[in-house]
Amino acid sequence: DRVLLVGTGTDPVTPRLLEDIGGRAGQDGANSTAERIEILWAGNEPDAAAHLAFGAALGQYRFLKYRTPAKDKPVTGEGEFVIRTPAGDAAARSFEAEWAPVPRAVTFARDLISEPGVEIYPESFVARTREAFAGLPNVRIDVLDVPAMEALGMGGILAVGRGSVRPPRLLVVRYDGGDGNEAPFAFVGKGITFDSGGISLKDEDGMWKMKYDMSGAAAAAATVLALAGRRAPVNAVGIAALAENMPSGSAGRPGDVVRTMSGKTFEVISTDAEGRMVLSDAVWYAQQQFRPRVVIDLATLTGSVRIALGDEYAGLFSRDDALAEALRKAGEASGEELWRLPLHPSYAKDLESPIADLRNSGGSGTGAGAGLGAYFIGSWVEESTPWAHLDIAGMAWREKEALPTVPEGASGFGIRLLDRYVRQSAP
Ligand code: BES
Ligand code: ZN
Ligand code: MN
Numbered sequence: 001d002r003v004l005l006v007g008t009g010t011d012p013v014t015p016r017l018l019e020d021i022g023g024r025a026g027q028d029g030a031n032s033t034a035e036r037i038e039i040l041w042a043g044n045e046p047d048a049a050a051h052l053a054f055g056a057a058l059g060q061y062r063f064l065k066y067r068t069p070a071k072d073k074p075v076t077g078e079g080e081f082v083i084r085t086p087a088g089d090a091a092a093r094s095f096e097a098e099w100a101p102v103p104r105a106v107t108f109a110r111d112l113i114s115e116p117g118v119e120i121y122p123e124s125f126v127a128r129t130r131e132a133f134a135g136l137p138n139v140r141i142d143v144l145d146v147p148a149m150e151a152l153g154m155g156g157i158l159a160v161g162r163g164s165v166r167p168p169r170l171l172v173v174r175y176d177g178g179d180g181n182e183a184p185f186a187f188v189g190k191g192i193t194f195d196s197g198g199i200s201l202k203d204e205d206g207m208w209k210m211k212y213d214m215s216g217a218a219a220a221a222a223t224v225l226a227l228a229g230r231r232a233p234v235n236a237v238g239i240a241a242l243a244e245n246m247p248s249g250s251a252g253r254p255g256d257v258v259r260t261m262s263g264k265t266f267e268v269i270s271t272d273a274e275g276r277m278v279l280s281d282a283v284w285y286a287q288q289q290f291r292p293r294v295v296i297d298l299a300t301l302t303g304s305v306r307i308a309l310g311d312e313y314a315g316l317f318s319r320d321d322a323l324a325e326a327l328r329k330a331g332e333a334s335g336e337e338l339w340r341l342p343l344h345p346s347y348a349k350d351l352e353s354p355i356a357d358l359r360n361s362g363g364s365g366t367g368a369g370a371g372l373g374a375y376f377i378g379s380w381v382e383e384s385t386p387w388a389h390l391d392i393a394g395m396a397w398r399e400k401e402a403l404p405t406v407p408e409g410a411s412g413f414g415i416r417l418l419d420r421y422v423r424q425s426a427p
Contacts (some may be wrong), residue, residue, distance in 0.1 A: 019055030023404030030077040039382035049091035058405040063114040089398035101229025106412040109222035113410035119209040121166035122242035144170040153354030154281040156260045161243035161273045163251025168243035175228040186292035190299035191217025191242035191274040198271030214297035215396035219414035228274025241282035267353040271362040276376045304369030306394035313339035315391035330421035347375035365379035
């Protein structure tokens with residue numbers, strides 16, 4: 001038997017710290033052959049056991065589906081976790097009802113993101129989402145196929161999907177846990193199941209990881225899964241804008257002009273700026289269809305946000321100070337942190353096109369790349385709609401050094417953050 005002592009320092013113990021401690025144990029458990037790992041917690045912080053277990057569940061995650069177990073290597077990560085706190089059974093009940101659905105939703109998202117592009121394309125993303133929601137009450141799933149999107153004039157998402165043999169989809173997952181006439185939270189995700197760049201083809205360095213370009217869509221759907229799983233007393237809708245960005249004879253071209261559902265047009269400068277193209281229709285649809293209390297989009301939108309913020313913060317863009325602050329706070333509390341970046345009015349100039357209403361990129365390769373992407377999406381959001389854009393390109397995939405609650409690979413970023421944001425929002 002081995003005993004590991006964890007010092008928590010002198011600052012007050014927060015849920016986030018408890019989750020990190022649990023996560024550390026979860027990581028060790030995943031690498032250990034121990035049959036049983038016990039965490040003893042003597043403090044009486046409310047829900048301490050729940051947060052320890054929450055973190056452990058996240059830290060334990062591994063994607064081993066395609067690995068053949070080596071015969072001469074002992075099996076790890078099969079041990080049982082036992083968490084002992086003064087709160088006893090009440091803690092177990094609180095974990096099951098209030099918290100466990102969140103790491104379960106993160107696991108769903110991480111699995112989807114980890115799967116290669118050959119497995120996950122718009123239709124299979126939809127099928128997996130249906131499976132994950134099966135049996136949950138107050139949930140309704142609608143899927144727009146190509147004819148449905150054509151009928152609505154969704155030229156943005158259709159233009160991106162055209163080059164692939166896998167047709168695009170708009171997936172809409174609705175959860176009604178609140179009052180019947182209450183406006184829902186709307187979470188809208190970029191769901192590029194593989195981003196080759198299209199005709200503006202990426203080079204090999206940048207391309208192979210682009211299976212995770214649907215991380216925003218996975219987070220949007222999984223956030224609703226978490227809310228439905230814990231029976232949150234709110235209404236919410238998750239929208240996944242799903243397409244595969246491929247080059248082919250039927251692909252959209254640089255220079256094409258696209259008309260979106262709102263009627264607004266844009267000129268394609270780069271087919272590799274496809275996230276904003278699919279989101280232009282998805283955020284517009286969210287507003288028209290649901291009149292939501294807030295629209296929050298999540299997207300692995302730009303390499304440039306990684307240059308600005310690395311893997312410490314996702315980029316937060318909003319015209320609404322109160323919403324930005326609420327999200328920043330939820331980020332701090334959940335451990336999925338955000339840093340606000342500007343939406344300068346001058347970006348409008350950079351996005352001017354001589355023949356269309358906008359262009360999809362500033363063109364020159366210089367300038368505020370993440371801001372321009374955000375500004376483009378914001379051009380499809382009505383001034384009266386509280387809106388935030390989260391550029392998660394630096395956060396969606398954990399390169400090396402795992403964090404306690406984030407193993408290497410797909411992070412599932414955004415679900416814990418948005419679940420916390422919903423908890424902290426007034427009804
Ligand atoms: N999916 C990429 C952004 C990305 C890059 C995500 C690296 C994760 C890691 C996105 O579609 C893209 O290609 N963006 C371009 C935009 C440019 C063409 C305006 C970029 O960031 O270079
Ligand atoms: Zn992309
Ligand atoms: Mn791209």
